Amino acid sequence: MKKKLIDWPTFIGAFILLIAVVIPLVIYPDAGKAFVNQANAFVTSNFGVLYLVMGLLIFAFLIFVSFSDHGHILLGDEGERPEFNTFSWAAMLFAAGIGSSILYWSVIEWAYYYQGPPFGIEPGSVEAIQWSTAYGIFHWGPIAWAIYTLPALPIAYFYYVRKKPVLKISEACRPLLGRTVDGPIGHIIDVLFMFGLLGGAGTTLALGTPMIAQGVSELTGFEVNLTMKTIILIVCTTIFALSAYSGLRRGIKFLSDINIWLALFLLAFIFIFGPTRFLIETTTNSVGILMDNFFKMATWTEPFGDIGAFEETGFPESWTIFYWAWWLVYAPFVGLFIARISRGRTIRQMVLGTMVYGTLGCVLFFGIMGNFGLYLQMTGAFDAIAFMNENGAPATIIEIINQLPLSKFMVFIFTILAIIFLATTFDSSSYILAAVVQREVVDEPIRWNRLFWAFALCILPLTLMFLGGLGTLQTASIVGGFPLIIIMFLLAVSFMKASTEDIRASEGYEPKTIHINRRKILERIRKRRKRQEDENQNNKS
Ligand code: NM2
Numbered sequence: 001m002k003k004k005l006i007d008w009p010t011f012i013g014a015f016i017l018l019i020a021v022v023i024p025l026v027i028y029p030d031a032g033k034a035f036v037n038q039a040n041a042f043v044t045s046n047f048g049v050l051y052l053v054m055g056l057l058i059f060a061f062l063i064f065v066s067f068s069d070h071g072h073i074l075l076g077d078e079g080e081r082p083e084f085n086t087f088s089w090a091a092m093l094f095a096a097g098i099g100s101s102i103l104y105w106s107v108i109e110w111a112y113y114y115q116g117p118p119f120g121i122e123p124g125s126v127e128a129i130q131w132s133t134a135y136g137i138f139h140w141g142p143i144a145w146a147i148y149t150l151p152a153l154p155i156a157y158f159y160y161v162r163k164k165p166v167l168k169i170s171e172a173c174r175p176l177l178g179r180t181v182d183g184p185i186g187h188i189i190d191v192l193f194m195f196g197l198l199g200g201a202g203t204t205l206a207l208g209t210p211m212i213a214q215g216v217s218e219l220t221g222f223e224v225n226l227t228m229k230t231i232i233l234i235v236c237t238t239i240f241a242l243s244a245y246s247g248l249r250r251g252i253k254f255l256s257d258i259n260i261w262l263a264l265f266l267l268a269f270i271f272i273f274g275p276t277r278f279l280i281e282t283t284t285n286s287v288g289i290l291m292d293n294f295f296k297m298a299t300w301t302e303p304f305g306d307i308g309a310f311e312e313t314g315f316p317e318s319w320t321i322f323y324w325a326w327w328l329v330y331a332p333f334v335g336l337f338i339a340r341i342s343r344g345r346t347i348r349q350m351v352l353g354t355m356v357y358g359t360l361g362c363v364l365f366f367g368i369m370g371n372f373g374l375y376l377q378m379t380g381a382f383d384a385i386a387f388m389n390e391n392g393a394p395a396t397i398i399e400i401i402n403q404l405p406l407s408k409f410m411v412f413i414f415t416i417l418a419i420i421f422l423a424t425t426f427d428s429s430s431y432i433l434a435a436v437v438q439r440e441v442v443d444e445p446i447r448w449n450r451l452f453w454a455f456a457l458c459i460l461p462l463t464l465m466f467l468g469g470l471g472t473l474q475t476a477s478i479v480g481g482f483p484l485i486i487i488m489f490l491l492a493v494s495f496m497k498a499s500t501e502d503i504r505a506s507e508g509y510e511p512k513t514i515h516i517n518r519r520k521i522l523e524r525i526r527k528r529r530k531r532q533e534d535e536n537q538n539n540k541s
Contacts, residue, residue: 004439005438005439006437007190007437007438007439009187010187010190010194013188013191014191017195018195018198021195021480025472026463029472032472036475036476036479037472039475040475040479044317044321044325045317047482048301048316048321051321051325051328051485052298052299052321052324054324054328055143055144055147056143056295056299058147058150058492059142059146061146061150062351065153065348065351066348066351066352067348069503070347070496070499070503071348071351072346072347073157073161073347073499073503073516074161074344074345075156075159075161075345075346075347075350076160076161076343076345078517080344081344082343082344083343084253084341086353087260089342090353090357091257091259091260092252092256092337092428093334093338093353093357093358094357094361095255095259095421095425095428096256096424096425096428097145097334097358098358098362098421099208099421099424100207100418100419100422100425101204102140102365103211103365103414103417104393105136106136106140106365107369107370107397107400108370108373108388108396109132109135109139109370110133110371111132111373111377113131113132113135113136114132114377115385117131118300118313118315118316120313129374129378130286131289133282133286133366133374134286134287134289134290134293135319136366136370137287137290137362137367138297139319139320140359140362140365140366141290141359141362141363142359143298143324144324144327145354145355145359147324147327147328147488148331148334148335148338148354148358149351149354150335150488150491151169151172151331151332151336151339152335152338152342152350152351153347153351153491154173154175154492154494154495154498155169155172155335155339156339156342156347156350158172158174158498159340160339160342160343162498162502162518163518166441167336167340167432167435167438167445168186168435168436169189169193169332169336169487169491170186170187172491172494172495173487173490174494176493176494176497192480192484193332193333193487194433195480196328196480196481197329197330197332197333197429197432197433198433199329199480200326200330200481201426201461202461203326204422208418208422210394211393211394211397211418212236212415212418212419212422213228213229213232213394214394214395215414215418216228216232216415218402218408219408219411219412219415229465230462230465233458233462233465234458236419236422236423236426236458237426237457239419239420239423240255240422240423240424240427240430241427241430241451241454241455244428244430244431244450244451244454245447245450245454251427252427252428252431255424255427259421262416262420263417263421266410266417267365267368267369269404269413270368270369274372274375278371279368279371279372279375282367282371282374282375283363283371286366286367287363287367300315300316300320301316302314302316325479325481328484329481331484331488332484332487333429333432333433337428337432338350340432340435372400373400381403382403384399398411426457430451430454430457431444433456433457434450437449502521503516505521505524505525
């Protein structure tokens with residue numbers, strides 16, 4: 001009976017696609033790399049604008065949805081209370097959507113902007129410093145979180161309102177594509193998303209593992225090498241496989257809660273024992289710069305560089321566009337996950353909650369961790385930039401943390417936190433990958449399936465770590481995620497179509513929360529049709 005539960009074409013399709021991409025990379029690493037890099041340059045330079053426009057449109061769409069009638073729709077049955085309290089909910093969505101990369105980038109992103117600022121600004125100048133504190137927040141801010149939230153809308157709607165027990169991206173396109181989602185098109189949509197996620201996760205591992213290894217090396221005195229990285233990967237995988245295995249209400253919730261407490265502790269510690277006033281002032285200032293320049297940053301394409309009017313920096317392609325593409329490959333997964341945990345909330349609570357808590361969390365990280373590094377740089381206490389140019393980013397990140405009081409203890413906390421952050425993104429990814437390859441998910445996907453994807457997520461980066469080419473996979477997945485732009489559009493239209501139909505059909509709803517009772521609606525429609533038929537009959541006779 002369980003066999004029927006698995007949707008084999010999607011399961012095998014995702015696997016074959018993955019192998020089809022990985023094998024050539026393993027056999028012809030150099031040619032593969034060159035090809036993937038070219039494809040990446042082609043997509044980001046020719047279609048970069050599409051990513052930027054997509055970001056803005058999604059942002060505007062979600063604001064519209066939250067404040068329209070659709071925002072009042074309750075995801076669940078009448079009078080239902082949220083399944084998780086708001087703290088756990090926010091913790092879980094943050095922990096799922098944000099992996100160890102936030103520890104990496106929040107500490108070091110400013111250093112890149114400081115040296116390579118946008119808008120033709122002089123590197124290292126006061127202006128460059130100001131922008132360097134704002135850009136990180138922008139790339140992890142409201143537009144980015146909006147990209148994450150969009151897929152949650154149709155998925156949560158179909159799961160909790162229309163009560164279809166399917167957690168799949170293809171299913172969410174049904175109102176638009178109709179029966180075609182049951183055929184190859186549906187499988188292609190799901191496989192594409194799974195491929196994006198497997199690769200996006202590769203990016204996270206590629207960044208996270210060397211940083212964790214550096215932390216371990218600082219604490220133990222052992223040198224960073226391949227064996228150490230392999231052990232780290234295996235330990236992390238065991239943690240997240242156990243968590244995914246034990247399920248949403250135990251493992252995943254438990255790890256997310258620890259994750260948030262530990263992160264809050266780290267942030268509070270740096271805030272209190274670091275340069276508190278500098279942190280407050282700089283963060284406030286950078287939020288102001290961001291608000292003032294939100295649209296300028298969201299639309300900057302560096303247009304005149306191409307025609308040789310001035311020297312091109314490639315900033316939009318390497319940062320904003322790359323980031324939107326990276327958030328995009330994670331979006332269906334995070335959307336599925338947000339949908340799954342949002343039972344009992346209204347659409348508005350879900351959408352605004354994700355965008356606000358998500359952004360707030362990132363502002364805290366960038367404001368505290370990033371500006372602490374900047375403070376060290378500007379006071380001359382530690383020349384992070386020179387150190388980075390010499391030793392690379394992971395070593396610099398750990399060295400910045402090492403400048404704190406109780407340095408070894410703080411490096412320890414930071415390293416543990418990075419491991420847990422990695423685990424909380426990966427346990428929920430395994431959970432969702434398992435859900436997508438099932439025809440039906442009543443409550444939770446089956447256990448062996450969750451465990452299988454937990455290991456699948458790690459085996460691929462592990463192999464590539466030995467053979468080289470992890471970076472290539474990272475780029476490949478982001479390029480491969482390109483068709484997701486179209487899928488995002490389908491998801492938005494599907495949601496609007498279905499919920500508008502239902503709202504129109506549920507006459508006399510309470511304006512506070514709209515409770516959609518599908519059975520009653522269908523009954524009403526049937527009665528109306530019957531009445532019309534009777535009338536037609538009467539007219540004829
Ligand atoms: N995003 C948030 O590695 C991670 O932290 C997962 C990365 C898309 C930049 C997500």
